[in-house]
Amino acid sequence: MKQKPLTDDELAALVAYRIQRAKDTLKETDILFQEGHYNAAVNRLYYACATHSGVKQMFSLYVATGKISKQYSIFYGRLFNDRISGDYDDFVLYDSEMLNEIRPKAEGFIADIEKLVKQ
DSSP states (O other), X not given: OOOOOOOHHHHHHHHHHHHHHHHHHHHHHHHHHHTTOHHHHHHHHHHHHHOSHHXXXXXXXXXXXXXXXXXXXXXXXXXXXXXXXXXXXTTOOOOHHHHHHXXXXXXXXXXXXXXXXXX
16 A cells, blocks of 8 residues: 655654654663663664665765765765674674764764755
8 A cells, every 4th residue: 555645744744753863862872872882872873873764775865966975975884884793793892982983973964964854
């Protein structure tokens, strides 16, 4: 069964909800980081930035058109690979240094996405 298209108001509400969920997930990351659960924190960062399959599919298009900074292409690829490694590979342990590097980038990425969708 095909879903009916969202109205403008429904789409705006969905976008606002997803941006808020991303920000909430960043806060969850901070709690996990403070408790020393670095692998779980990387996992939450991934979901803060890439939880919806449409985001992953459209990301390169937005980078190519310059709507999203190219700096995020490297960050996004690393975050995706780190999350996969942390979830599925044995003996992968992340540390505070790595999280201190990528956490601000995740926050910047979400802020840039928020600006983009408000245009």
